[in-house]
Amino acid sequence: MVQVLLADDEAMVRAGVRAILARDPGIEVVAEAADGHEALDAVRRLRPAVALLDIQMPRLDGITAAARIHLELPGTAVIMLTTFGEDEFIDRALREGASGFLLKADDPRELLAGVHAVAAGGAYLSPKVAARVVAGLRGGRTTGAVPARHAVAGLTEREKDVLALLGIGLSNAEIAARLRLVEGTVKAHVSAILGKLGVRNRVEAAIAAHEAGVAEEARRTGP
CATH class of the missing domain: 3.40.50.2300 (Response regulator)
Structure with a gap:
C-alpha cells in the first residue's frame, strides 16, 4: 500500500x-x-x-x-x-x-x-510537462555542452535500454524485471549513465531520455 x-x-x-x-x-x-x-x-x-x-x-x-x-x-x-x-x-x-x-x-x-x-x-x-522541459532544454543544456542525442549515443546498448525505461518512470526493480537483470546490475548501469550523461539525478536522466527520443520508443513498445 x-x-x-x-x-x-x-x-x-x-x-x-x-x-x-x-x-x-x-x-x-x-x-x-x-x-x-x-x-x-x-x-x-x-x-x-x-x-x-x-x-x-x-x-x-x-x-x-x-x-x-x-x-x-x-x-x-x-x-x-x-x-x-x-x-x-x-x-x-x-x-x-x-x-x-x-x-x-x-x-x-x-x-x-x-x-x-x-x-x-x-x-x-x-x-505535457516532459514536452515543456525538453523544449526548454533544446541545445543540450540537460547534459552540459553536449546535446542529449550525442551523449546517449555514447552509452552501451544495455545502458540505452536502462535509460529508456528510467525515462518512462520505472524503478530499478521494475527495470531489472523488464530486462531480466539483477537489481544490483541495474543500479550499476544507472550510476554509469548519470556519469556519462553528466546529470545529477534520475529526473535529469529521464529528461535526457525524452530529449534523445529513447523514452518515447520505450512507451510505444511496452513490456
Missing part, C-alpha cells in the same frame, strides 16, 4: 484529488494539509511514501516544502501537482529534489501512474 500525503490550500481540490487516488486500491491518503508547514509536519510524523504538494500555498510554498522534505526525509518522494506549468516552476522543483511534476489538468491516470512510479524509486513527468 502506497501511503500518500496530499497538500493543497483549496479544500475542493484536495477532495477531487483524493477521489482520484481512491480509485486505486494500492494507494491510501494518510493525511491532508492546507499549507506547506502542515505538509512538512505531517511528513515528519507519518513518513508517507509520497507527498503530493501544490506549489502556491500559504505560510510555506510547495517547492520550499519539497526541498526540506528532500533534505530531512529522503524516504518520502515528492510530486508537485499544480495548475502552473511555467518553466521556472518546473526547473526549480526538479532542482529542489522533486521526483515528479504533474499538472492538475492532466489525465487522472497520470496521477496514479506518477504516485506508483516515484513510490517505487523512479521519476515521473507527465507528457
Whole structure:
C-alpha cells in the first residue's frame, strides 16, 4: 500500500484529488494539509511514501516544502501537482529534489501512474510537462555542452535500454524485471549513465531520455 500525503490550500481540490487516488486500491491518503508547514509536519510524523504538494500555498510554498522534505526525509518522494506549468516552476522543483511534476489538468491516470512510479524509486513527468522541459532544454543544456542525442549515443546498448525505461518512470526493480537483470546490475548501469550523461539525478536522466527520443520508443513498445 502506497501511503500518500496530499497538500493543497483549496479544500475542493484536495477532495477531487483524493477521489482520484481512491480509485486505486494500492494507494491510501494518510493525511491532508492546507499549507506547506502542515505538509512538512505531517511528513515528519507519518513518513508517507509520497507527498503530493501544490506549489502556491500559504505560510510555506510547495517547492520550499519539497526541498526540506528532500533534505530531512529522503524516504518520502515528492510530486508537485499544480495548475502552473511555467518553466521556472518546473526547473526549480526538479532542482529542489522533486521526483515528479504533474499538472492538475492532466489525465487522472497520470496521477496514479506518477504516485506508483516515484513510490517505487523512479521519476515521473507527465507528457505535457516532459514536452515543456525538453523544449526548454533544446541545445543540450540537460547534459552540459553536449546535446542529449550525442551523449546517449555514447552509452552501451544495455545502458540505452536502462535509460529508456528510467525515462518512462520505472524503478530499478521494475527495470531489472523488464530486462531480466539483477537489481544490483541495474543500479550499476544507472550510476554509469548519470556519469556519462553528466546529470545529477534520475529526473535529469529521464529528461535526457525524452530529449534523445529513447523514452518515447520505450512507451510505444511496452513490456
